[in-house]
Amino acid sequence: xxxxxxxxxxxxxxxxxxxxxxxxxSYGLFIDGEFREAAGGKVFTTLSPATEEVLSEVAQAxxxxxxxxxxxxxxxxxxxxxxxxxxxxxxxxxxxRILQERSRELAVLETLDNGKPIRESRDxxxxxxxxxxxxxxxxxxxxxxAGFGPDPRPLGVAGQVIPWNFPxxxxxxxxxxxxxxxxxxxxxxxxxxPLSALFFADVxxxxxxxxxxxxxxxxDGSTGAALVAHEGVDKVAFTGSTAVGREIARTVAGxxxxxxxxxxxxxxxxxxxDAPVDQAVEGIVSGIFFNQGQVCCAGSRLLxxxxxxxxxxxxxxxxxxxxxxxxxxxxxxxxxxxxSAEQLARITALARTGEAEGAERWSPACELxxxxxxxxxxxxxxxxxxxxxxxxxxxxxxxxVLTFRTPDEAVAKANNTPYGLSAGIxxxxxxxxxxxxxxxxxxxxxxxxxxxFDPTSPFGGYKESGFGRxxxxxxxxxxxxx
Amino acid sequence: xxxxxxxxxxxxxxxxxxxxxxAALRRFLHGLPGVDAVGLEARAAALGTRSIKTTAKAYAIDxxxxxxxxxxxxxxxxxxxxxxxxxxxxxxxxxxxxxxPVAALCVYPxxxxxxxxxxxxxxxxxxxxxxxxxxxRAALPVRLADTRDAVAAGADEIDMVIDRGAFLAGxxxxxxxxxxxxxxxCGTARLKVIFETGELSTxxxxxxxxxxxxxxxxxxxxxxxxxxxxxxxxxxxxxxMEAVRDFRRETGxxxxxxxxxGIRTSKDAVKYLVMVNETxxxxxxxxxxxxxxxxxxxxxxxxxxQKLRTGNYxxxxxxxxx
Numbered sequence: 001x002x003x004x005x006x007x008x009x010x011x012x013x014x015x016x017x018x019x020x021x022x023x024x025x026s027y028g029l030f031i032d033g034e035f036r037e038a039a040g041g042k043v044f045t046t047l048s049p050a051t052e053e054v055l056s057e058v059a060q061a062x063x064x065x066x067x068x069x070x071x072x073x074x075x076x077x078x079x080x081x082x083x084x085x086x087x088x089x090x091x092x093x094x095x096x097r098i099l100q101e102r103s104r105e106l107a108v109l110e111t112l113d114n115g116k117p118i119r120e121s122r123d124x125x126x127x128x129x130x131x132x133x134x135x136x137x138x139x140x141x142x143x144x145x146a147g148f149g150p151d152p153r154p155l156g157v158a159g160q161v162i163p164w165n166f167p168x169x170x171x172x173x174x175x176x177x178x179x180x181x182x183x184x185x186x187x188x189x190x191x192x193x194p195l196s197a198l199f200f201a202d203v204x205x206x207x208x209x210x211x212x213x214x215x216x217x218x219x220d221g222s223t224g225a226a227l228v229a230h231e232g233v234d235k236v237a238f239t240g241s242t243a244v245g246r247e248i249a250r251t252v253a254g255x256x257x258x259x260x261x262x263x264x265x266x267x268x269x270x271x272x273x274d275a276p277v278d279q280a281v282e283g284i285v286s287g288i289f290f291n292q293g294q295v296c297c298a299g300s301r302l303l304x305x306x307x308x309x310x311x312x313x314x315x316x317x318x319x320x321x322x323x324x325x326x327x328x329x330x331x332x333x334x335x336x337x338x339x340s341a342e343q344l345a346r347i348t349a350l351a352r353t354g355e356a357e358g359a360e361r362w363s364p365a366c367e368l369x370x371x372x373x374x375x376x377x378x379x380x381x382x383x384x385x386x387x388x389x390x391x392x393x394x395x396x397x398x399x400x401v402l403t404f405r406t407p408d409e410a411v412a413k414a415n416n417t418p419y420g421l422s423a424g425i426x427x428x429x430x431x432x433x434x435x436x437x438x439x440x441x442x443x444x445x446x447x448x449x450x451x452x453f454d455p456t457s458p459f460g461g462y463k464e465s466g467f468g469r470x471x472x473x474x475x476x477x478x479x480x481x482x
Numbered sequence: 483x484x485x486x487x488x489x490x491x492x493x494x495x496x497x498x499x500x501x502x503x504x505a506a507l508r509r510f511l512h513g514l515p516g517v518d519a520v521g522l523e524a525r526a527a528a529l530g531t532r533s534i535k536t537t538a539k540a541y542a543i544d545x546x547x548x549x550x551x552x553x554x555x556x557x558x559x560x561x562x563x564x565x566x567x568x569x570x571x572x573x574x575x576x577x578x579x580x581x582x583p584v585a586a587l588c589v590y591p592x593x594x595x596x597x598x599x600x601x602x603x604x605x606x607x608x609x610x611x612x613x614x615x616x617x618x619r620a621a622l623p624v625r626l627a628d629t630r631d632a633v634a635a636g637a638d639e640i641d642m643v644i645d646r647g648a649f650l651a652g653x654x655x656x657x658x659x660x661x662x663x664x665x666x667x668c669g670t671a672r673l674k675v676i677f678e679t680g681e682l683s684t685x686x687x688x689x690x691x692x693x694x695x696x697x698x699x700x701x702x703x704x705x706x707x708x709x710x711x712x713x714x715x716x717x718x719x720x721x722x723m724e725a726v727r728d729f730r731r732e733t734g735x736x737x738x739x740x741x742x743x744g745i746r747t748s749k750d751a752v753k754y755l756v757m758v759n760e761t762x763x764x765x766x767x768x769x770x771x772x773x774x775x776x777x778x779x780x781x782x783x784x785x786x787x788q789k790l791r792t793g794n795y796x797x798x799x800x801x802x803x804x
Contacts, residue, residue: 009541009759009767014533119531278724279521322760331533428516448518 033211076212115337156234260468265421347396420462568600680712713743742775
């Protein structure tokens, strides 16, 4: 934060040490309990998006490698699924504890590979990752009481493809319920953020997890496509863009494979004129600037009651001037780097479209680093439902501000999107919260808060945001033959 | 920005009519935006995770020392105790004369003259609690007389307590008028209004009482007496900060904030300064606009200061006990 005042309280750099994490110069694929090179010998590099520094070289899995991974998972399945639930639970508890013990290392790694602030990887991602494993560890020996019959059976081999925005957390959301229910796993992390999944492979070894129960194949979109199309996969779980989700649904159609998709969103954060304003401002900020807005359930549309618009926007702009953008490893950074050049280009293009279509663009004064991928926190006012930036998922730190007059209009506008993943309601009136929540077609509706997650709470979408639920008791269903 | 006298402030204020009647004041206070407790506490906690190191820490420690209202409010206070504390306030660290003095000594009215003499010429102010501190349970004329005594003895600042009973019973205008009456007898002394937030209990009450006190001419809003179970917390202090920020935007008049009670470590003090910095900004980062009501905090700040200067932790025997 810049002050020209002589008595300015300027925070000295407070970088988290990189020494806690030891990144190898290259990584292989984790198949059948061992790291191995890709059969074709191909590799790709993974960068730190904050500096464009090369972090490591990672194997590019091709069809032959995917096949080996699926075979390893098939081989491991009979013994793993035959283990008593309490035994599987022990492994999961062990993994959860190791993740907690190594949380600082993994947080720094995640921040390096993804670009998110260490404050978030340390205080949000890693605690949630461990919590997810603890939660599903508890279910492993109680499946008979989950409401899916006396002895629900696993599906077999789960092929899982995850995105780059919360690499380790999305891994936890996928792997923990799959293992708890007795499935084995082949997981493909995103091309730009493979490292934490490879470190997780090491956690599995440390926990003594039987060979082949978890396999990690790294690569680009073709690796993911090979995995979901593989004959030996019984269950496909995907989190990512709606376009890729559609392709996967086409691939899987007509096969025995069970499918869950968690796709894009264009969440509405609805602020009524009787809202707790200061807390609403915080909720708007965490709704769209948490993880640089690269969150599928981001509150990317602010729907504010017209009578509160000017006051709220003043307060919001004042708050945005205090956001600290920069080095993700600095413990005082609030907004880090965009994950990739490709994503930055997409955000930049959509913001330009917003301007071209006549919305008013505003950003706080902030100095962006010279190297790396950066986008200043941005808000657009004067946005209507007709604007591209009110309809397309931007997946970046860009907020579109729209207004409404009545609760009916708020509901109509909030629901007027092909997506339906998240929504937020801000009002001090409890009855209004309940009435609104019942009418919003969104998988998760937050009241007087936003972007809060808990392993006990199911998460998933309506419409083009996908189907199936992750988390909670509901999350078991996706991995059981029911 | 200088604080203007309350009369002219309310005359010029766009909010002048909200204190015209009990009903108008009630409508105004109840019309303030509500406070979501979970969100408020989460924001205060998040600001507490800032990492303040090296030069920033040195700056914050000196600033915190200069903002302390060094306090002794015991039945056992004696002239000797007050003189010792005054010497400590003027020269907190005899081994390093570069250490800034504290903002003020804070004592009971009958000790004001002693403190006044002891800090004479140092720039350290004398603050006195008044109005039948800490309960405030005395007739208004008694509370006013208490205030007049303190001012006559040379107090630069008066820390009054509000009538929590009247506030909780919903007699807002009565509380307002009592603050106005105390304000009137303060003369040129700056008035700090203590809410005893631990007794008002809800955040909505704390926001309302902050506005009530500012409308009545408070120069400072202050969380607590230090005499009850719950005193200053990051969340209730943040709420006071939001109130003074919004009040200046509405009226142009700047009001100070003083958390008191329970702030004992440098780490805690720095967290409060981060909160000032990111909620109110540089305008409030001076002893004129922000104070800590504390006694044991000073020695912890001095130990941290010595650590930064010498690289070694000294220990409680290397700071003075007063």
